[in-house]
Amino acid sequence: MIESRKFALDGRVYSATRVRLGQFLLLQEARESLFYAAVRWDTGAMADAIFAFIRCACPEVEAAVLEIASWSDVMAAFYAMDELNDIPDSDRFSMLSIPSQGKTPAWSYIGRVRYLWLHMLASAYGWTKASIEALWPEDAVALIQEIIAEEQIDREFLHSLSEIAYPYDQATKKSRYEPLKRPAWMVMGGQMEKARTRATRIHKVMLPKGKVVYPKGQEPDWLVQD
Amino acid sequence: MFKIDDVKPMTMREAIEAAKIIAPYAPELAGTKVLGEAIHVLLSSASKQNAVDILRLVALGYHESLEVVGDSLRKKSGADLVALLGDIFIRNSLVDLINLSAYLGLSDMRWNDGR
Numbered sequence: 001m002i003e004s005r006k007f008a009l010d011g012r013v014y015s016a017t018r019v020r021l022g023q024f025l026l027l028q029e030a031r032e033s034l035f036y037a038a039v040r041w042d043t044g045a046m047a048d049a050i051f052a053f054i055r056c057a058c059p060e061v062e063a064a065v066l067e068i069a070s071w072s073d074v075m076a077a078f079y080a081m082d083e084l085n086d087i088p089d090s091d092r093f094s095m096l097s098i099p100s101q102g103k104t105p106a107w108s109y110i111g112r113v114r115y116l117w118l119h120m121l122a123s124a125y126g127w128t129k130a131s132i133e134a135l136w137p138e139d140a141v142a143l144i145q146e147i148i149a150e151e152q153i154d155r156e157f158l159h160s161l162s163e164i165a166y167p168y169d170q171a172t173k174k175s176r177y178e179p180l181k182r183p184a185w186m187v188m189g190g191q192m193e194k195a196r197t198r199a200t201r202i203h204k205v206m207l208p209k210g211k212v213v214y215p216k217g218q219e220p221d222w223l224v225q226d
Numbered sequence: 227m228f229k230i231d232d233v234k235p236m237t238m239r240e241a242i243e244a245a246k247i248i249a250p251y252a253p254e255l256a257g258t259k260v261l262g263e264a265i266h267v268l269l270s271s272a273s274k275q276n277a278v279d280i281l282r283l284v285a286l287g288y289h290e291s292l293e294v295v296g297d298s299l300r301k302k303s304g305a306d307l308v309a310l311l312g313d314i315f316i317r318n319s320l321v322d323l324i325n326l327s328a329y330l331g332l333s334d335m336r337w338n339d340g341r
Contacts, residue, residue, distance in 0.1 A: 034330070035331070038330040038331045038332060041246060043239060043242045043243050043246065044239065046330060047238045047239045047242055050238060067237065067238075069237070069238070070235035070236070071235065071238045071240065071241030071242075071318070071326075072241075072322060074238045075238075075241075075322070
């Protein structure tokens with residue numbers, strides 16, 4: 001895990017350390033602003049979002065310096081800050097490794113994610129805004145994944161108690177239990193699920209016929225033991 | 227009026243504007259191997275689509291207004307224009323500008339995607 005990064009802007013060297021959740025969510029807000037500015041092809045807003053990202057990760061950098069610095073230095077600083085504040089081993093969280101298919105709700109706005117995270121953690125644990133913002137981003141992701149998984153399991157239980165869960169099938173003349181659909185990240189699994197070895201079924205016509213002759217020294221262990 | 231020494235690296239706002247200009251040409255530029263070939267492709271594509279794009283790139287590279295650049299280039303030959311663009315893209319890497327336009331989502335192609 002990278003703990004700090006150095007970068008140079010307009011001849012001055014700056015050093016930045018990894019940010020906590022509060023700043024991390026502001027970084028995501030700047031990234032979201034950059035995305036929306038790029039969709040509109042708005043040069044000013046794109047530059048402002050890049051500057052906001054760098055200043056959020058390293059408040060020491062002055063806005064005037066970013067305005068005059070060479071763009072290659074600015075982008076090098078941006079990429080360095082992006083890499084520094086990446087969630088370490090993010091692929092272990094299946095919620096992050098499998099992108100959400102859900103539509104953005106109509107009441108969404110730039111920066112909503114910040115309040116959503118604060119709301120979820122505060123509702124679940126009763127923590128204050130300051131204590132939530134002091135968490136490391138990876139701890140917050142792990143906790144949010146647990147909160148969402150628990151909510152889903154509770155919802156599945158409530159669903160199983162309702163009539164909607166047992167639709168009537170005309171063909172079999174019976175009601176059949178239809179479980180509540182789980183989000184993709186809960187079905188496809190994370191690091192543990194992916195690590196599990198799965199047997200690949202091969203059709204018999206694809207299998208070699210007769211005695212298999214392996215190259216010398218490359219025989220499988222079980223053949224050598226026999 | 228244009229000298230190599232006049233070319234300074236672009237600021238972030240200028241580079242984003244340059245990335246926007248380059249974005250429509252990114253699919254053709256992504257397959258080029260050297261700067262000279264890329265400039266040739268850029269000039270021939272821009273002459274078919276929007277020749278003002280070249281003026282805008284030179285104006286951004288030399289931090290001049292479009293009018294000043296237009297007046298000055300009237301007296302220059304094609305070879306001079308290639309040299310001017312070469313200077314601009316040496317100080318402001320064309321590869322990085324293409325990649326910037328891809329990073330921002332302005333184009334689909336990064337430089338080596340054309341290989």
